[in-house]
Amino acid sequence: METMQLPPQWSTFARQVDWAFYFIYYLSVFLFVVIIGAAMYFVYQYRRKPGVKAEPTGHATVLEITWTVSPLAILAFLFHIGFRGYIDMSVAPADAMEIRVRAKKWSWDFEYPNGGHSNILHVPVNRPVRLVMSSEDVIHSLYIPAFRVKKDTVPGFYSTLWFEATQTGETDLFCTEYCGAAVGTTEISPGDPNVGREGNRRHVGHFSMITKVRIQTMAEYNTFLESILRPPTDPATGREATPEKWGEILYRSQQCNTCHSTDGSAMTGPTWRGLFGRQRQFTDGSSANADANYIRQAIIAPNAKVVQGFNGVMPSFAGTLRDNQIDALIAYIRTLR
Amino acid sequence: MATEVAGAHGHDEPDHLAPYLSQEAGRGVKGWLLTLDHKRIGLMYLISTLLAFFMGGVFALLVRLELFAPGRTIMSAEYYNRAFTLHGAIMVFLFIIPSVPGALGNFVLPIMLGTKDVAFPRLNLLSFYIYVIGATFSLYSIVTGSVDTGWTFYTPYSTTSQTSVVSMVLGVFILGFSSILTGLNFIVTVHKLRAPGLHWKRLPLFIWGTYATSIIQVLATPVLAITLLLLAAERTMGVGIFDPALGGDPILFQHFFWFYSHPAVYIMIVPGMAVASELFATFTRRAIFGYFAVAMSSLGLALVGFLVWGHHMFTSGQSEWATMLFSALTMLVAIPSGVKVFNWTATLYKGSIELTTPMLYALSFLVLFTIGGLTGLFCAVLNTDIHLHDTYFIVAHFHYVMMGGTVMAFVGGILYWWPKMTGKLYDEGLAKISWLFVFVGFNTTFLIQFVMGSKGMPRRYYDYLPQFEIYHKVSTVGSWLLLIGFSICAWVLIKSLRSGPKSPPNPWGSAGYEWQGTESPPVMQNFRETPTITRGPYDYHLCTDEELFDGFPEDLKK
Incomplete structure (x- = not known):
């Protein structure tokens, strides 16, 4: 399901986050219309007319206390929504499958439990997955909009993130912590998801630290795990290594x-x-x-x-x-x- | 009369009863560069900050132009990174922080207080020159490789970047002292130099806001200074503070940085609120509703602003407990912000509202700040912020507060006090046209960025995926409307300087002290004799609308 404002809901968190988002959204629209509507009405109604003086400002202590104190209730409720959602995001289920993430300028490396690696994140559907992340150079941040998750990867420090995908398919994964750019253009490898957009040379940097998340059924995922254990490419010959x-x-x-x-x-x-x-x-x-x-x-x-x-x-x-x-x-x- | 007195004082002594812009008040270039007069210093700040706004604006336009189409449009990625960094750094450190306090505050604050000058005029001039020196360091950095770290200088990127980080950081370090000295000067001036009869409950709300801002400047800026020095020490001498390879902690930098830079958000917005309060009072001919609450909410923001820095770091890996605590504290910001918005709206009720250009800017402030404030809720609530952090939603949110708020108030304030500063009127019709371009252009540029961000477009991207192209195109077109709007506005001011009609002392019919007691432009010592304050700054009910323009009857009796 895709709504106007938000990406498709592809993780177990998405519904909760979107509910909070739209609750605040409609609350804000309501408050904006009431406050600014009133202001615009006053501007029209009390526009300067010859011979009509402004009424001296009086006191309305009850009104003032009301609009100072009553927002606290709404704010406490908003905090509660966000807090509940955040707790869920912070604590991964004990049986979550672990994938090791290493970020560096400007690529992602995903290491699976069997020791295999890939540059595209493969995850099984309907299984909690926990990412254990670190960075080799500067701070990066792993962001999957369709899952509503994001966490910085910090050098010298492990950060973790978990999610459970609810649908098979392919979605975007971004770096959201600014991490610079290479000087000039760089030749792109054939596996780069951005290949073909601008020929085979392009600028590389924070903005190109984008990859895909491929959400697969358990069987497809297991096949993938087998496949990454095939011999790697021999740099000398360019073919599968002996x-x-x-x-x-x-x-x-x-x-x-x-x-x-x-x-x-x-x-x-x-x-x-x-x-x-x-x-x-x-x-x-x-x-x-x-x-x-x-x-x-x-x-x-x-x-x-x-x-x-x-x-x-x-x-x-x-x-x-x-x-x-x-x-x-x-x-x-x-x-x- | 001015010439007579000038003769009596000779050529080098400034004439304290001559209009402050005249030769008698200070001769030639020296009379400006070495002046101790708060009004002249204020104008020098105004010119410098407007130059900075122009520079920051050019970088903003370049950034938007690059993003007009995917891939390379006008510049390479390295230069794009420099462009957005310089846009941010210039706008924050060289423009918006010194803008209202340095330019408008310096000019208006002593006059509102009924005094000749700030408490420490020499310190005031020093703080201007410190600003100039800091700006020079920043310019030096720009021409010697520039900076590509983002205005936030996050480590370890900033300690490893090949660009000219140290000179920019030293520039910002020096600029901080200018900010501290201005704040200190204003605090002492408000405490010690109020005119007889001007007790705290009669202080104009502009003074309350500037006072609250000054407190933040004095208390928070030293932390930035320390942080930037540590950063420079790590970069130049390899002292391990933030770099994990040297035993440091990169998250520590973020704590230090935001411990200043979140309060700095209030250094930027509270003066905007302060200006808006004056504009609402003058153009509704009515005291601000809930004066006491509005005054205290400025201090409230100053206080709460110190307790919420961690909300910039919800995804940084800081502890979950810290994250929850900062989310809860951040909710409190909504209270004083809400109080102000409600009170301004209530002020409009049964007012006598005149839609001059400054008032249009004040109303723009109200509308845009309300959007900026309400979208802040999405960022304070934890699970929505995880999704929105570091996307264009955040970019849009803080531009609604900083530009929709402070810049609108600043432009409104410049136009409002323009006749007082220059003694000239400006072309209202043309100014209204420029306002329309600015208002429409601003919303075209930034409203769509909320949508783009909530759909997942990360910030600080040189290039983007095809699904975001339409949003970027609209946003860039909006930036062109802003360019047109501000260009017309600049022309309005230049035209007024060259051929504007002479302004009466109080063209708006304001009851504010600065309009009632002085000439336009004011004389060197502001008042011909020390004023005694017998009423509040918004006591429109004490006289008729006609009397407003000439002075309150009770004042004239004296």
Whole structure:
């Protein structure tokens, strides 16, 4: 439903916000017509006429007290409406699905529970979704008019926002905290929602930090989640990365590189160089050949067997890495001879 | 007579009984630049603030022109960001804050109080020059890379922006001292220099409003100064106050900034209300209904204005408790604002209303401020504000208050006191035409921005989605009507200066002290002898309409 003044009502908040909006709207129209109507009538009725003096201003204490005090009741009611709505917006249901939002000049990055990313926000319909947001540079603000929600993303600080979409479809998402602009024009990537409006170069800045929210059925949403786990694009070839290349990308993006070297040196964990196929000695005295099954086990349950000379400090990646990502890591390790 | 006295005083001594604009009152350029006379200083403020209004207006027109069509229209995004920043910064710091107090207040306040000058004439001149120095810093910033932070200077954007932020911030820092000194001067003047018989209950409402404004200026402006210094320290020396990378808190900046800048909203609007009260009284020939309530509501706004800064930050991530508290306190603003609107409307009832151009501006003030106030409710109620915050709804709301309110009152006040300031009359017919363009142009520009904003158009956007194009087009056309209106208004004033007929001392038939007791233009020391006040400023019932123009019978008897 779209009314004249407001965007379509696509979240559970929208009806409540719109009710408040229209209540204030009609109250304001009523007060405006009464006050200004009276003023205009007086201006006409008491226009200056020769020989007619203005009546001396008297006192009407009761009237004055009335219009000083009685608005308090309306104001208290207005506060109450806004307060109730705000409480609902502030407290996310415990079962809300979390999506991590990272804002930076001038794009949005959405990270889903399975570790996949997208630049368009995908959410399932009729499921509470909680956004956990931060910024990499200056303050931005995430605004979805159709949901009636908005929250700043502040560097060095997590802010949260939740909503429950009530309808499938696509709607706009804006940045509403001014965050500057790039110097000159910039080439736009083919995935940019603004492509085609002004050719392939355009000005980029606060005003272009716009994307879409795609609200999908649960099945569509799950398909989407699967799809974002396909190999990313290899910057060198421009095509889908090979498993080996994807493994190399994951080595960095999953921060394996903070504990595992690829040059043979031992860090917090054993090096990956020459690892594949080597015999491993464990702290419990057993040993095994480092084949694909061993590496998979070492990623999912890393502390079941700890290699001699190291401490078992690695967290499990079960649930974080999908099967095809683990395959890619194994393929990458095989290349490190 | 003036020449006789001038001869007696020699050439360098100003003649205190010569009209203040004459050579005898102060010679040449020096007589103006080094004058201690509040009227001359007021006129210098008037010229400077009008220049600032012109500059800010040009930037506004450029911003609107850029938004006429989607995509690039006349400038690149970087320059658009500079244009809207300069529009805001110039209008707020160089125009609207000093406008009514600096220009009209300086001119009118001492005359209304029945005194020769403000309490500290040298401080008054100093505050003007501090204003000039601050403005020079701002201009320096504009020509050396300008600023693109928005007038709010939010960190960490402002600490990382490549533009000339420090010089602009120092400019605003310096301008603050001008504001503080003017406020201090007025407070002392109101307390110490009232004419005999002018007790507090006889103070014109313009004085009450200016007095309330002065209190805010003195108390709030230092906080801005501290905030801007901290910002400059972080930018130039890497002191971590606001930048999280240095251990600071960006939200802290917003608290500091709005702790000044919300009260500053009342520094801007209360003087507008003060002018409007005078206009309503004069052109209804009637005392303002509920004088005491109107006077106290100015002080009420000054007080409440200090308690509501957090309502600019409902989506900032400040605590939910703070947000709720600020929403509740913000509701209180409606009470004194409502009292004023109700009282002005009641003043019209059974008045003798003359629709001169100043009165048309006063009525515009009433209409537009009422819209600005009522749309404030949408912003104070929490869940609607979450939707409307940082959209064009907010832009429209504060333009209805600042421009529909203060600017209308300021223009009305300039025209109203013009014969007193210059001794000349202006062309009423042409002035009414200009008013019509301004009023229609203003509403064309801004009314539609409420719709655009509630539909979700964010502010400070260089470009916009296709669904918003029609609203932007209408708004831009409105800005052209405003240009025509203000151009005609400027022509009316220039024409009056060049060839306006000489004004009688009291062309409006006002009972106000400044019209009754002085010549137009006033002599250097305002009054030929210290006046004794025996009646209120709105006692129209004490004489006939004819007597008004020559003076109250009881005053003439003395």
